[in-house]
Amino acid sequence: MGSVKKLAGQTLWYGVPTIATRFLGYLLSIFLFRWYGPTQTADITQVYALIPFLNILFTYGLETAYFRFVQHTEEKRLFNTLSVSIISSTIVFSIMLLLFTEPLARFTSLETKPEYFRWMVYILFFDTLSAIPFARLRHQERPRKYAFVKVMNISLTVLLSFYFLRFCPLRYAQDPNDSLLLFYNPSFGIGYYIVANAIASAISLLLLWEEWKALRIEFDAKLWKQVMLYAYPLIIVGFGGMINEMLSRLVYSHVLDLPIEEEKRQLGIFGASYKVAVLITMFIQVFKMAAEPFFFKQSTGDNAARTYARVMKFFVMACSLMWLGIALGLPLITRIAYGENFAAYNEGSAIIPILAMASVFLGIYYNLSIWYKLTNKTWTGAWITLGGALVTVLLNVWWIPLFGYTGSAWATFICYAAMMLVSYRMGQRYYPVPYAWKKYAAYLLIAVGLYVLQNWGINPFISSLWGKGLIAAALFAGYAVFMAKVEKKELVKLPLIGRFVAKL
Known part of the structure; x- marks a missing residue:
């Protein structure tokens, strides 16, 4: 149990600041929905669907490779080799994208806003150069420094966004020549959200200066070739994953045959629904940060497979609880998220539980x-992901023209379900792990059953939003207590929550 406790502790260390930063970013995007309608947020949705794709190209699997090779390679030599590689490639990729901004902006449906594309490249440049130092902090189990830089990044993004998007427009209306508006251009509008992100990413890179000071210009070609043989299939895995996650928003306008304003309106609603569903993705990303180095370190132990199974159980429990919270609280969450633009965005709220379960x-x-x-x-992982990507492409091209973003949401659900099942079957063949899959399925099915009960069995008879909220809270609490009682023997051993479970 000690190894699971350690992972839980590290997840909390990474989790609290990372969830805080994600939540601040989430709140900022919520304010965008309050300040701007679906048509205006469509281009921002497009930019932030592009960034994860290009991030895979820029980092080309070196973060995961670092955790794999640091187990049996001199850390300084590995750090220097990977850093030299990623610095060189980042400079080349960035210059190429900037040189071809105009045609690339047209290809990605940003032809009216090529400046958004340029600022996106700056974000990629700074974030990529931070990747290996961040991986080193995670390997060295230094979550405080990691958390500090991440919190500073999102805090600056939030502050600068409020400055450019709220303060500056108000000051400009009063006095266009105000000295505080030296770099402000009112025509750039919502694009300042991207500018704020780029400035914050640059400052984050500066905050990692201590890590970069350790760099020596040393490049071990033999080691680099070994790393790339391991890493380049992960590029395919990454691209496949991004196709599954982001392709729907990138191709949405290309597969619809509607007036441009209607396409942008639907894309804006789709993007907003994804933002609400991403609440569950926050936890998954936090867990992944702590789990990746943890899993590699545990691989040399005698009980590695048993540890992985127990970790999976706690993960499924947490995800099912979070999914139920989102699904039951949806009426209140969307009211808060969309504010005065509730009527404009809320038509897409039905796909949020689908997208959230796909994230699980x-x-x-x-x-x-x-x-x-x-x-x-x-390579096997790459083929699984490519198979999922093929399913995503085919279903999106088929279903978006027929069902709009609802069809795309179900395509995402089916894709991730298929990848999960195929990976489980193949994993049990090559690296057997005693997963209690029947228990995992039961937890998820009970959560879905409670949502169905509330949404179709209770809500139609209650008109008050607060009445629905109280019923949702009662169902959620009952489910949490049920799981805690079933898993009491194990949960009492975990940090923080153990003392509460012991009282049940």
Whole structure:
């Protein structure tokens, strides 16, 4: 249990500041929905669907490779080699994207806002150069420094966004020549959200100066080739994953045959629904940060497979609880999120539970994927992800013209469910882990059953929003207590929550 407690502790260390930063970013995006309508937020949705795709290209699997190779390679030599590689490639990629901004902006439906594309490249440049130092902090188990830089990044993004998007427009209306508006251009509008992100990313890179000071210009070509043989299938895995997650928003306008304003309106609603569903993705990303180095370190132990199974159980429990909270609290969450633009955005709220459950499947897949990383069968992982990507492409092209963003949401759900099941079956063949899959399925099905009960069995008879909220809170609490009682023997051993479970 000690190893699971350690992972829980590290997840909390990474989790509290990371959830805080994600939540601040989430709140900022919520304010965008309050300040701007679906048509105006569509271009921002497009930019932030592009960034994860390009981030895969810029980092090309070196973060995961770092955790794998640091187990049996001199850390300084590995750090220097990977850093020299990523610095060189980042400069080349950035210059190429900037040189071809105009045609690339047209290809990505940003032809009216090419400046958004340029600022996006700056974000990628600074974030990529921070990737290996961040990986080193995680390997060295220094979550405080990691958390400090991440919190500073999002805090600056939030402050600068409020400055450019709220303060400056008000000051400009009073006095266009105000000295505080030296760099402000009112025509740039919501694009300042991207500018704020780029400035914050640059400052975050500066805050990692101590890590960069350790860099020596040393490049071990033999080591680099070994790393790339391991890492380049992960590029395919990454691209496949991003296709599954982001392709729907990138191709949405291309597969619809509607007036441009209507396409942008639907894309804005789709993006807003994804933002609400991303609440569950926050936890998955936090868990992944702590779990990736943890899983590799545990691989040399005698009870590694048993540890992975127990970690999966706690992960599924947490995800099912979070999914139920989002699904039951949806009427209140969307009211808060959309504010005065509630009527404009709320028509897409029905897809949020679908997208949230798809995220749960993706999180389980991330846990399962340890088998091909430990057995060096990264190509197998690549084929699984490519298969999922093919399903995503075909279903989106087929269903978006027929069902709009609802069809795309179900395509995401089916894709991640298929990847999860295939990875489980193949993983049990090459790296057997005693997963209690019947229990995992039961927890998820009970959560879905409670949502169905509330949404179709209770809500139609209650008109008050607060009445619905109280019923939702009671169902959520009952489910949490039920799980705590079933898993009491194990939960009491975990940090923080153990003392509360012991009282049940």
